[in-house]
Amino acid sequence: MGTACTYCGSDVERHDPVYVTEGENDSADRARKFCNYACLSEYIDDENLTAGSACEWNPQS
Ligand SMILES: [Zn+2]
Incomplete structure (x- = not known):
């Protein structure tokens, strides 16, 4: 489990x-889940989520 x-x-x-x-409308079960910030940052790198300002990715908020 x-x-x-x-x-x-x-x-x-x-x-x-x-x-x-x-x-804001995302439910918890649609959230992306990571072991820790290392996995989160690796995922962002892989998906190129930091590329391009259109993304507005901001894990600090
Ligand atoms: Zn992980």
Whole structure:
């Protein structure tokens, strides 16, 4: 059981999970889930989510 990391597929609840939603209307089960910020940043790198200002990706908010 548990929730799989969006990036690496590990059970995030065994780590220090980070949940990322894309908008105010996103429900928790649509959120992206990561083991930790390392997986989150790797995922962002892989998806090139930081490329282009149109994305407005801001995990700090
Ligand atoms: Zn992970």
